[in-house]
Amino acid sequence: MTGQPLAGRRIAEVLATSTGGVGTHLRSLLTPLDRAGALVRVCGPAATDELFGFSAAAAFRPVGISGGLDPVADVRAVAALARATRGADLVHAHGLRAGLVAAAARRGTRVPLVLTLHNALQPGGGLRTRVLGRLEAATVRSADLVLAASADLAENALAQGARDVRLAPVSAPPLPPPTRSRAQVRAELGLDDRRPLVVAVGRLHPQKGYDTLLAAAARWAQAPGPTPLTVVAGDGPLEAELTRRIDSERLPVRLLGRRTDVADLLAAADVAVLPSVWEARSLTAQEALRSGTPLVATRVGGVPELVGEAAELVPPGDPVALAERVTAVLTDPERTARLSAAGRAQAAGWPDEAGTAAQLVAVYRELLGAPG
Structure with a gap:
């Protein structure tokens, strides 16, 4: 089909363990990206595909990205994600954990990295919190573009040295109508x-x-x-x-x-x-x-x-x-x-799913240029 803004572009969407809004949001994007001509693969833990049905709308590559810090598991995840995203024209990581692994996996390449911030680090103290803070800052700075789900996340990313930060509200998919009174x-x-x-x-x-x-x-x-x-x-x-x-x-x-x-x-x-x-x-x-x-x-x-x-x-x-x-x-x-x-x-007055997807398609097109 001619006129597709992402015709033939190979996009890798990456997420870590997710049982809530991140997975729901990503699943809602897959069909609009396909209609825009993108060749989408989703990379994440196998359980996320079972929960959200990614493989019904895109290629799915299981990559065991955990929800917490685990140096041994993270090294394996980086290697697995590097294989899963090989040949991708753009990598989009959803969340800091996915972003950390994606940034390491694409090191040494020129593949653009988009990072969507859905959540903030929770306040705390101790060595673990300090390590997480440094990793968060390094991940934010490694991204070509940071999309923030709220204004406070955008402000924090700018303070940490992000190169390009934009507010990108995440729209909840409409619930189906009630089936019971x-x-x-x-x-x-x-x-x-x-x-x-x-x-x-x-x-x-x-x-x-x-x-x-x-x-x-x-x-x-x-x-x-x-x-x-x-x-x-x-x-x-x-x-x-x-x-x-x-x-x-x-x-x-x-x-x-x-x-x-x-x-x-x-x-x-x-x-x-x-x-x-x-x-x-x-x-x-x-x-x-x-x-x-x-x-x-x-x-x-x-x-x-x-x-x-x-x-x-x-x-x-x-x-x-x-x-x-x-x-x-x-x-x-x-x-x-x-x-x-x-x-x-x-x-x-909120943007709907179609508006959210259209904004993302425009971002990908901006970073990748016209197809062909």
Whole structure:
């Protein structure tokens, strides 16, 4: 087909272990890149293909890039990625871990490297944090172009010496329409009409701030009136720890595991919560506002610029503020209606998947020039 901006260009998309937004975002790009004429290969852990189905839309090359520092595994991953990306015209790494391995794998070549920053390093101390900080800076400087999912990530990349940094908002793919009614979902959860439902969606990981959510739920359990049931859709490394705390403190919280019916849960929810320590352009926040579900979220990272006035924002790590704001939404029908309408209006102004993909195609074309 003539007129394709990336006709015949060989693009390698690279990601490390991902069970959430990064993999979802990358999967949404594959079909538009194919339509633009690109020959795309995805390089990442085999489990990511099983989870996101990359191989249904592109060639997939298994490369064991881990989610944490492991010098021996990293050396193997660099060698494997160098083989997997051989012959590529451009390499695009999604996330710092993927970027670190990709930068080492393409060393000695002139293949352009694009790095998308989806997340920030979490604050901490000690040798490991210092090493990670140096590796982050080196990775950012090695990229020909850094795309940042939020303004704070862009500012940090510039401060670390990145050559070219651009803001590139990540759009959440639209959820499918709900397949069950609000009443059906609530009945399956054992809820009567009076008991509120609070929904959180996201990986069971320290970044998501679920310790704060559980502390807030403990306050709801002690307050007068119907106690909200809080459900969390997601799996992850904190599952056992959170389960023990829920059981030992008899909290009104239920871990649902990884779900494919997030649209149904959000449609049935009285309020959605996002208690994260940090987020760039949260896919969960996008899904909640698009669905018209009132959202209470932490004022961190790119969340304020994403939601504007369409969500209630609280400080991170503050269970009292989170509990009080959620209660305020649950007990004020006018506020609930205002947030629902404002969320849909805010979401209407976000770039959609097509716009996100078109921006990326333009970036690739800029770096590679015209086909042929």
